[in-house]
Amino acid sequence: MSEMAKRQAARGLKLSDLLVTVLISVVLGVVYHFWSSVYSLLSPLFFQADELVYGMWFLASTLVFLLIRKPGVALIAEVAAAHVEILFGSEWGIQLVLYSVLQGLGAELVFAAFRYRKFSASVAALAGIGAAIGSIIPDFFYGYVQDYAPWLLTAKYIMRAISSVVICGYFAYGLVKAVEATGVTALLRPVDPKDYAALDK
Amino acid sequence: MNIAAEVTALRLKFPGEENFVFKDLDFSVGRGEKVLLLGPSGCGKSTLLQVLCGIIPNLVEIPMRSTSQRLPDSWGILFQDPDTQFCMPYVDEELAFALENRGIPREEMMDRMEDVLTKVGLALPDLHMPIDALSQGMKQRLALASVLLGEPEVLLLDEPSALLDPEGREQIWQAILRNAEGRTLIIVEHRLEELLALGLVDRVVLFGPDGIPIGEGAPAYVFAKFQAELERFGIWYPGVWEDFFSSEEGQRLLNASPLEGRRDVPKLVELSRYQGLRQGQPVISVEQADIHPGDFVAITGPNGAGKSSLLLSLIGLLPSEGVYLLQGEQSGHRKGSKRMGKRRKDNRMARSIGFVFQNPEFQFVADRIPDEIAFSLKQDGIAEQDIAERVSHSMRQFSLVGLEERHPYQLSLGQKRRLSVAGAAVRRQPILLLDEPTFGQDAVNTFAILALCEELRRQGTAIVMVTHEERIAHYLATQHWEIRGGRLVSREHTPRGRHLFGRGEVEGARKERSLRPYAQIFS
Amino acid sequence: MNMRRFLTPKVQTWMHRANPASKLVMMLLLFVMTLLTHRLDFIFYQAVLFIVLLFALSGYQPWKVALIILPFVLVFVSSATTMILFGKGDTLWWAWGLLHISEESFYRGIHIGLKAVTFASQGLLFVLTTSSVALFYALMQQMKLPPKYAYSFMASVRLLPMVWEELLVRRNALLIRGLRPPRGLAGLATGAKLYAVPLLSQSIRRAHRVAVAMEAKAFDGSRPRTYFYPTAYSRYDLWIPVLLIIVQALAYTLAMLYPPFGIADVRYH
Numbered sequence: 001m002s003e004m005a006k007r008q009a010a011r012g013l014k015l016s017d018l019l020v021t022v023l024i025s026v027v028l029g030v031v032y033h034f035w036s037s038v039y040s041l042l043s044p045l046f047f048q049a050d051e052l053v054y055g056m057w058f059l060a061s062t063l064v065f066l067l068i069r070k071p072g073v074a075l076i077a078e079v080a081a082a083h084v085e086i087l088f089g090s091e092w093g094i095q096l097v098l099y100s101v102l103q104g105l106g107a108e109l110v111f112a113a114f115r116y117r118k119f120s121a122s123v124a125a126l127a128g129i130g131a132a133i134g135s136i137i138p139d140f141f142y143g144y145v146q147d148y149a150p151w152l153l154t155a156k157y158i159m160r161a162i163s164s165v166v167i168c169g170y171f172a173y174g175l176v177k178a179v180e181a182t183g184v185t186a187l188l189r190p191v192d193p194k195d196y197a198a199l200d201k
Numbered sequence: 202m203n204i205a206a207e208v209t210a211l212r213l214k215f216p217g218e219e220n221f222v223f224k225d226l227d228f229s230v231g232r233g234e235k236v237l238l239l240g241p242s243g244c245g246k247s248t249l250l251q252v253l254c255g256i257i258p259n260l261v262e263i264p265m266r267s268t269s270q271r272l273p274d275s276w277g278i279l280f281q282d283p284d285t286q287f288c289m290p291y292v293d294e295e296l297a298f299a300l301e302n303r304g305i306p307r308e309e310m311m312d313r314m315e316d317v318l319t320k321v322g323l324a325l326p327d328l329h330m331p332i333d334a335l336s337q338g339m340k341q342r343l344a345l346a347s348v349l350l351g352e353p354e355v356l357l358l359d360e361p362s363a364l365l366d367p368e369g370r371e372q373i374w375q376a377i378l379r380n381a382e383g384r385t386l387i388i389v390e391h392r393l394e395e396l397l398a399l400g401l402v403d404r405v406v407l408f409g410p411d412g413i414p415i416g417e418g419a420p421a422y423v424f425a426k427f428q429a430e431l432e433r434f435g436i437w438y439p440g441v442w443e444d445f446f447s448s449e450e451g452q453r454l455l456n457a458s459p460l461e462g463r464r465d466v467p468k469l470v471e472l473s474r475y476q477g478l479r480q481g482q483p484v485i486s487v488e489q490a491d492i493h494p495g496d497f498v499a500i501t502g503p504n505g506a507g508k509s510s511l512l513l514s515l516i517g518l519l520p521s522e523g524v525y526l527l528q529g530e531q532s533g534h535r536k537g538s539k540r541m542g543k544r545r546k547d548n549r550m551a552r553s554i555g556f557v558f559q560n561p562e563f564q565f566v567a568d569r570i571p572d573e574i575a576f577s578l579k580q581d582g583i584a585e586q587d588i589a590e591r592v593s594h595s596m597r598q599f600s601l602v603g604l605e606e607r608h609p610y611q612l613s614l615g616q617k618r619r620l621s622v623a624g625a626a627v628r629r630q631p632i633l634l635l636d637e638p639t640f641g642q643d644a645v646n647t648f649a650i651l652a653l654c655e656e657l658r659r660q661g662t663a664i665v666m667v668t669h670e671e672r673i674a675h676y677l678a679t680q681h682w683e684i685r686g687g688r689l690v691s692r693e694h695t696p697r698g699r700h701l702f703g704r705g706e707v708e709g710a711r712k713e714r715s716l717r718p719y720a721q722i723f724s
Numbered sequence: 725m726n727m728r729r730f731l732t733p734k735v736q737t738w739m740h741r742a743n744p745a746s747k748l749v750m751m752l753l754l755f756v757m758t759l760l761t762h763r764l765d766f767i768f769y770q771a772v773l774f775i776v777l778l779f780a781l782s783g784y785q786p787w788k789v790a791l792i793i794l795p796f797v798l799v800f801v802s803s804a805t806t807m808i809l810f811g812k813g814d815t816l817w818w819a820w821g822l823l824h825i826s827e828e829s830f831y832r833g834i835h836i837g838l839k840a841v842t843f844a845s846q847g848l849l850f851v852l853t854t855s856s857v858a859l860f861y862a863l864m865q866q867m868k869l870p871p872k873y874a875y876s877f878m879a880s881v882r883l884l885p886m887v888w889e890e891l892l893v894r895r896n897a898l899l900i901r902g903l904r905p906p907r908g909l910a911g912l913a914t915g916a917k918l919y920a921v922p923l924l925s926q927s928i929r930r931a932h933r934v935a936v937a938m939e940a941k942a943f944d945g946s947r948p949r950t951y952f953y954p955t956a957y958s959r960y961d962l963w964i965p966v967l968l969i970i971v972q973a974l975a976y977t978l979a980m981l982y983p984p985f986g987i988a989d990v991r992y993h
Contacts, residue, residue, distance in 0.1 A: 015872055015943070016260075016935035023880040023931040024924065027887050039802075050802075067928070080877065086847055087856055087881070092799070092840070093847030094755050141759050143836055144807065147992040149824070152810045171913055175924070178917055181568055182610035184925040186216060187261075187932045195216040195264040260939050278940050284886065285933040288879035294857065297952030298875070302942045304950050333885070344937075351941055518896050556900045563890065563922055564897045580902040610925065624901070 013072060020188060021064050025077040028060040029084025036085075036092060051156055055163035057099075058131035061107035062124040062168040066176040068188050071108075071116050074127065078104030098138050106134030107168075125169025132157070132164045203232040205355050205385040206253045206273045213248065213257070213265035222248055223412045229271075230355075235386040235401055237393075237420070240408030241434035242643050243613060246389040250357050253387060254278060273385070277353035281360040283340035292335075292343060293328040299350040317346045321376040336504055338369025342376050355385040362392050363641055366504060366669045370395045377401065391643050392437045410434075435645030442672045445648055454655050455676065459701050466494055467529060469553075469631055469663050470515070475523035475533075477507075477514025484510045484519075487689045490682065493702070494631060497658050498665045499678035507687040508667040509559075512634045515665070517550040527553055528631070555628060557635040561621035565609040570601055573609050574623050581628070591627060599623040599653065615646030622653060626662070633657060635666045639673070651677060733783030739853040740783060742960035745862035750964050751850050757972065758842050764835045764987040765979035771838045773971050774845035782852040792852075796844055800837040808833030812992045832990040856881055862955040871949060879934055886930070890923055 064077035082100030110130035207229035222245040238246040251257040289295040362370040405423040445451040470492040476483040485507035514521040521533035567573040599619040639647040674681040679698030683691045813826025863869040906915035
């Protein structure tokens, strides 16, 4: 069946993939926006407690990838979410563009390393760490984190990694499983060749 | 005959499903024909529509094949849900999207927009108007306008009036009729009253549950010959209400024995100079009203008149002012849902009132049906044994037996609705509020829901139902409340209510309601 | 609706009339420049001048601008605190347990806070003078962004209020169903799921339907597009780089002439 083969080869992003990616990310962008209030409140009160919720800002990349399972969506998701945050007049401003690109790339590279074929909680957790690493780069230029006391620097990023593993890895995975149970993800996933074969019965 | 769209030996099957939707179906539509596809819910009519224009498999991948297919030269499709057909926030921008896609020069755009809006009968003071500000019926006509800008030869209509109120239904079909000239129409629709009254259709194809056509021909012929099938498939054919209520089942529903001695039972709800508020502003005012055990209150009125607001304030999700006696005690408060959230434990409202939302999915909280029904009971801390008993009783009562392991989202539209009523009524509250429970449902499911409500009513539950169906108010209700512009403008005890309660004269302004003689359309 | 009215500028300044795409590029260049600023006095004047620009060029009434920039205080404090308390430095002012405030860490903290405020003002200057739809139209026409991406964004922004409505409905439904407030971390995750699953699945379905409806209107890129909002470059696009260069030069000159702190580089060496 040549037509089917052709369709399988062209597994690029369809408009529906893109729209689902962007809509979910836009919704998460609003969540991010409110999350930054939580973050801002936490940060002066507790000693670096804010880092424990930092992983939330990478959720779009792993959640959307686990749902759609296609190359590129992790990066697009993260940038789209940041776009909304800026649109909402985020007090964190234009630096979010840079953060989002690097975070999205970090997650995307991890999924790519598994050739976009692994959708487990642990791979999502790794992608979360990838995004966290992406977020460190601008921290150096913007926040001079290299000038923190060394113990603090270590503690800060270990906490960020833990929060990424929990939120982007296990929480995102659990959420996607729950959404899969509703049957709606059938709209997003490519059709199994078995289902084409079943037509000949 | 000149063919507009055709498919032969179509095989189609949803991934992971056992049964074929279509197995070797041949189907063709001639140029200029106006064809109506009928059949039970889930028989694949909408799927066929999408195959005929190539949406399946070009845009939506579903396993299918055919020996040959002819796609229309140009086509446009109008979907069911008015809210999911737009990509831009403003009317002009949305229409421009369709024109941009076709490469129409900027200078011509405004004229074309105004022209097409006139064609669909949508008069707007300003084209740069937020789409959100339009009613559902207007949105659907805007969606039609946007489709017409593509100048389609074949117009496919996928239940375009299913989610509209009667006024919206009338107007969308009028708009379609005005633009039908010279076009091929392929229509899927369950609600046929308005559509057939306009004489829009010249061929009807009736499908069976397994996707096989069981008959076709001119409307009058099909409706005469396949009366029993139409009834069984839940199609809203003209006269379906009258047929149902004259059937044995319908008679059983109507003929309740009067509630002896119920007149002296204390009132469940008494409202007096009552107002429901949003952001401190009254959105619904009720001068005087009351509800007894065993009442069936039908609330009707135009969209946005305040019907849903009344339900929300009765259950305490909106703050309210004035006298609201719930089982004799003053209820309602100026603060609304906050207090309900905080003091839920001692809140009488949630214990006295059940609530069925318009969209069942938003009410579901569990992954399995029995857990879904048991949820509120578990939150109340009722013993496991009692819960199991009540759940299995509900499963039987609401015809959900055999679906235990299904995820609630995976149920059919009718099953979802029954489950949502089961979940809301399981606490056996004396009052059940329902927000348009028959909306978008087929006739069979609508009658099933009404039968369930009537059953609860006979056990003494007061049913309060917001609805667009005049006939529910006419045949089943004991009280009919009409809401307009944020006010309860009329409140009458229906003949049925007067019979059941032995009530005296009418309260409020009595209005004589005449129902259109649908049954005569095809005499 | 009230929000929409609130966020409509009172007057259109020339900043509104500039091409959003070129404005974006300029803003990103500016961003890099601010990011690499390590001179405390320079960043101080940048923060001040961009706040002034916000009042002058956003087209909003001063009280609205004041209201919008109120959270900057929070941004400043939360950005600056950690560095002030835990940053490296040799001239110790105060120490208590793990907390070390040194002269260097203090000024570095102030610097980070001011930088955050500068970014926030620059971002707001862009957002308040650029409508989202105009931005995407310009990106399609001047930057050759594929329409697929642009329209996915615009459609999603349109769908957003519906998700918000659904969130409110869901909250009401859960209240009525008698959901108890969550306890502990696991309870929190379960609670989040109770909200997220219906909203996500409905969003997926809705986005999918909108995508199909859009493609059914010949949105396939097979024909050359025309544009309802044609965007082109204009003289305003020249004014923006000129303005930004003047502002930065002014900030630098002021930093040299009247340094409030007199610190050339806040980094630790």
